[in-house]
Amino acid sequence: MSTSVEQRTGAGRKGPGSGEVAAFRNVSKHFGAVKAVNDISLTLHPGETVAFLGRNGAGKSTSIDMLLGLRDPSAGSITLFGGTPRQAILDGRVGVMLQSGGLMPDVKVRELIDLACRVHPRGYQVDDVLETAGITEIADRMVDKLSGGQEQRVRFAIATAGDSDLIVLDEPTTGMDVKARQAFWAVMRAQADAGRTVLFATHYLEEADSIADRVLVMHNGRLIADGTAAEIKARAGLRKISFDVHPEDGADLSLLRSLPALSALDISGHTVRISSDDADATVAAIYRAGFYPHGLEVTGVGLEQAFIAITGEQDAADESAAHTATFGKGNAR
Amino acid sequence: MITLIKLEILRVLRNRRYLVFTLILPVVLYSVMVGAYGKAGSLDGVSVKEYFMVAMATLGTVSASMTTNANRIALERKSGWARQLRLTALPGYGYVVAKIASTAASTLPAILVVFALAYAQGVRLSGSEWLLLGLTLWAGGFIFAALGVALGYSAAPDSIQPVIMIVYTVMLILGGTYGQIGGSFGSFAKWTPMALYNQLGRVAQTGSSVGAGPLAAVLGYAVVFIGLAAFLYQRDRREA
Numbered sequence: 174m175s176t177s178v179e180q181r182t183g184a185g186r187k188g189p190g191s192g193e194v195a196a197f198r199n200v201s202k203h204f205g206a207v208k209a210v211n212d213i214s215l216t217l218h219p220g221e222t223v224a225f226l227g228r229n230g231a232g233k234s235t236s237i238d239m240l241l242g243l244r245d246p247s248a249g250s251i252t253l254f255g256g257t258p259r260q261a262i263l264d265g266r267v268g269v270m271l272q273s274g275g276l277m278p279d280v281k282v283r284e285l286i287d288l289a290c291r292v293h294p295r296g297y298q299v300d301d302v303l304e305t306a307g308i309t310e311i312a313d314r315m316v317d318k319l320s321g322g323q324e325q326r327v328r329f330a331i332a333t334a335g336d337s338d339l340i341v342l343d344e345p346t347t348g349m350d351v352k353a354r355q356a357f358w359a360v361m362r363a364q365a366d367a368g369r370t371v372l373f374a375t376h377y378l379e380e381a382d383s384i385a386d387r388v389l390v391m392h393n394g395r396l397i398a399d400g401t402a403a404e405i406k407a408r409a410g411l412r413k414i415s416f417d418v419h420p421e422d423g424a425d426l427s428l429l430r431s432l433p434a435l436s437a438l439d440i441s442g443h444t445v446r447i448s449s450d451d452a453d454a455t456v457a458a459i460y461r462a463g464f465y466p467h468g469l470e471v472t473g474v475g476l477e478q479a480f481i482a483i484t485g486e487q488d489a490a491d492e493s494a495a496h497t498a499t500f501g502k503g504n505a506r
Numbered sequence: 507m508i509t510l511i512k513l514e515i516l517r518v519l520r521n522r523r524y525l526v527f528t529l530i531l532p533v534v535l536y537s538v539m540v541g542a543y544g545k546a547g548s549l550d551g552v553s554v555k556e557y558f559m560v561a562m563a564t565l566g567t568v569s570a571s572m573t574t575n576a577n578r579i580a581l582e583r584k585s586g587w588a589r590q591l592r593l594t595a596l597p598g599y600g601y602v603v604a605k606i607a608s609t610a611a612s613t614l615p616a617i618l619v620v621f622a623l624a625y626a627q628g629v630r631l632s633g634s635e636w637l638l639l640g641l642t643l644w645a646g647g648f649i650f651a652a653l654g655v656a657l658g659y660s661a662a663p664d665s666i667q668p669v670i671m672i673v674y675t676v677m678l679i680l681g682g683t684y685g686q687i688g689g690s691f692g693s694f695a696k697w698t699p700m701a702l703y704n705q706l707g708r709v710a711q712t713g714s715s716v717g718a719g720p721l722a723a724v725l726g727y728a729v730v731f732i733g734l735a736a737f738l739y740q741r742d743r744r745e746a
Contacts, residue, residue, distance in 0.1 A: 241593055245744075262593055269593040275585025279517040291509045292594045331590065 193255075194219055194339050194370045195240060200249035202235050209235040211394035212249070217372060219338070222365045224381030224402075225374040226480060227391035233374045234272065236391065237343055240372075241269060254338070261339075265294035268337035270328045272344045272374075276316045283312040286330050293335025306330035307356060321348035329357065333364065340364060342373040346380065358384055382476040392484045393491070402476050409479035411436055412452035416459075416466030417443045424464045432458050436482050448478050507600050514608035518574065528570040528616045532562040533623055539684070540627065549686055552708055559624035560707035561683045563643050566616030568700065571609045571651035573674055579605065579658025580666040583742065592743070602655055602739055609651040610644070617643050635711065642710040646703045649724070652731040653699070659738035699727050 195217040202210040210232045217223060227233045238244040239251055242258030253261035261267050277285055286303055290296035303309045308326050311319065319327065325348055332340055345361075346354045358380065365371050375381055381388055382402045390398035390405065398405050418424055426440060434451035445466075449455040452471050459466055474482075518524050539558045543549065549557040582588045591601050617640055631639065657670050680687065681700020695701055702724050709716050 243589065243592065263595050265595050267593070269590075271586060271590055271593070273586050274590040275582065275587035276590075277513070277517070277582070277587050278585075279520050280513055284513055284516070288509050288513055289594065292507075292596050294595050328590075 192219075193217065194221075194253070195372075196252050197236075197240075198250045198252075200236075200239065200246045200251055202232075202239060202244065203247045208394050210239070210246070213391075213396045214249075215389065215396060215399060217339075217370055219370055220365070220368055221387050222371045222385050223373070223387045223389060224385035225372060225389050225391070226378065226381055227374075228484070231391040232394040233391055234343060237341060237372075237374060241267065241341065265296075265335050266338045268332040268335065268340045270325075270332035270340075270342045270345055272347070274328055274331075276324060276327060278317045280316055281312070282308060282314055282316055282319070282327055285316055285327065286312075286334060289331040289334035293337075295336040296334055297336070302330050302334050305333065305360060307360070322350060322353045325349055326353075326357070329360075337369070339370045339372065342371070344374055344376065346375070346377060354380070378477040378480055379475065388476070390480060390483060392487050395487075397487050398483055405483065406474060406476060406479040409474065409482040410450055411448050411474040411478055411482050413472045413474045413478060414445075414447040414449055414452055414455060414459075414470070415472075416445055416469040418445060418464060419443065419467060422465050424462070428462045428464075429459075432462070436485065437478065448474060448482060450482075507596065507604070510596065510600060510604045511607045514604045515611045518570075518608050518612045521574075523577075524570065524574055524612060527573065528566045528612065529619050531569065532566040532616065532620050535565065536562040536620060536623055543685065550682075550708060552712060553629075555624060555627050555629050556711060557708070559620055559629055560639070560643070560704055560711060563617045563620040564646070564681070564700065564703050564707060565678065565683050566620060567613040567643055567647040568650045568674070568677070568703070570613045570616055571647045572654040572657065573670055574612070575605055575609050575651055575654030576657035576666065576670045579655065580663045580670075583658070584663035598743070602735070605655060606648065606651045609654070610648065613644060613647040631711065635713065639707060639710040643703075643707055646706060646724075649699070649703075649728045649731055652728070652735045655735035656731055656738050659735070659742045697723060702727070 193216050197213050197215050200210060200213045201208065213232075213236065225233055225237070235244065239246050240253065240258060242253075242262065251258060254264070254266050258267075277288075283299060283303065286308075287299045290299050290302060300309070303312050306326050306329050308323070308330055311323055314323075316324075316327065325345065329342075329345065332342065342361075346357055349357060354377075361371065361373075362384065373380075373385075386401060388398070388400065388402050388405055389396060398408065400408070418426065420443070426445075429438060429440065429445060429447075432438075432447070432449075433454045434449045435447060435455065436450055437446075437448040439446040447455060456466075456469070456471065536558050539561070540555055543554045543558070548554065552560075579588070588601060592598070621636065621640065653673075657673060658666065660666060661669055677698060677700040678684065680695040680698040682695070682704055683700065686692065687695045696705065702720055705720055706716065706724065
């Protein structure tokens with residue numbers, strides 16, 4: 174009796190089940206000879222909380238700009254809620270917090286948020302928005318006199334000034350201290366729980382790990398991973414090995430570099446930290462090399478190491494040079 | 507949109523730079539100029555006090571509509587506020603419309619302040635002459651507001667400041683703000699935008715009729731500046 178109509182686009186307004194929020198189809202963007210974004214295809218679904226990871230210059234910001242219609246792709250197509258990005262924005266379906274989105278100077282916080290509420294087709298009450306973003310107490314301050322963390326919260330308030338279906342956040346917690354970040358993500362979770370789709374780019378991988386239910390990894394303009402945080406960690410297949418070496422044992426630390434299955438190696442003082450593709454082989458080799466590891470620990474890795482590993486693999490694949498072991502240098506933090 | 511316009515006006519009136527360049531500078535210059543030229547008696551067919559009343563009112567108007575406007579646009583492009591606004595449901599032209607509207611609101615005080623000062627100095631016009639002069643000056647300000655928008659989008663935000671200063675200064679000098687330019691160069695200078703603007707003001711002041719040439723030139727500038735503003739604005743949207 175139920176003839177289920179498959180909704181292939183988000184044209185039917187709101188409502189759960191409308192299959193896609195946003196879609197990239199073979200999207201590329203060139204700046205001269207530089208391929209900032211190279212043939213990306215992906216679909217965002219309603220209600221997802223998606224983390225967008227990548228080092229500086231990986232193509233994240235360019236992709237977000239294209240998603241929002243601020244730039245046109247050189248090739249491929251992008252749809253937002255089944256239409257053009259611009260139309261989705263005019264319909265008030267997208268709330269955006271840009272990385273360095275400037276704020277209007279010479280106005281009070283309340284005046285600015287009031288503007289954001291009024292221009293949104295389904296804007297909320299100013300006081301509610303101020304309250305949610307936790308900026309009620311600075312509502313009468315001039316925008317130019319805010320600290321970096323306060324500015325971020327004002328930007329967040331602008332992004333959530335109305336009933337949008339998708340919230341896009343580019344590096345939202347930059348400049349916030351730990352407490353402010355926790356508070357921020359608590360608010361953000363509430364947005365996701367209300368059924369909104371949230372896409373956020375971040376440098377803080379632990380945020381992606383604890384908040385996102387889907388993680389996208391961009392590297393050199395390509396989308397190299399798309400899955401849950403657990404899947405990406407599993408795909409990296411890494412284990413973390415750490416131990417101390419005592420100088421009186423007389424081992425040559427440079428031997429560590431030739432251990433098998435190394436993905437990353439970090440020696441600080443007497444403490445050695447290793448990411449390994451094959452922990453068993455690496456540990457066996459440590460003993461064979463004449464080390465006596467003190468306080469040996471072998472654990473699974475966090476998303477950060479997994480990120481370093483898969484971007485490193487990609488670099489290795491890209492360079493056909495003989496350097497097989499690429500040491501993750503860590504992303505800029 | 508209305509909210510944006512209101513907010514833009516509020517910002518301008520709160521701004522200290524506006525106060526200095528648009529209200530205080532013309533007042534100070536007026537006193538200086540009248541003092542310097544006081545013995546000459548008349549300039550371009552009107553008394554010195556009347557000449558500089560118009561010149562300073564146009565100075566205030568042009569400062570507000572051109573430099574303030576252009577500077578703000580450049581700053582807001584740089585800070586990313588202009589981008590953020592494009593991610594709201596505001597129509598694309600909303601930003602520029604709000605800028606021009608706030609300019610129009612901010613030039614009015616500039617004109618009135620100079621009028622009040624000139625009146626205190628003994629300049630007397632009939633009610634309809636004051637009104638006509640005020641309206642002419644105010645309307646002319648829109649042309650410079652368009653030029654301000656064009657300048658604000660004319661180059662990368664970091665390099666706009668000198669562009670504005672050069673255009674502004676050259677226009678003022680050629681326009682006779684600091685006194686008439688004579689000779690054959692003067693006959694060229696009087697076709698520059700600022701000179702025409704001043705001339706229109708004096709025409710409104712004395713009630714004489716405007717020649718077809720200057721009127722056509724003013725309309726021509728209006729078309730060129732508005733076209734330029736629209737073109738540069740579109741170019742910026744495509745690039746950013």
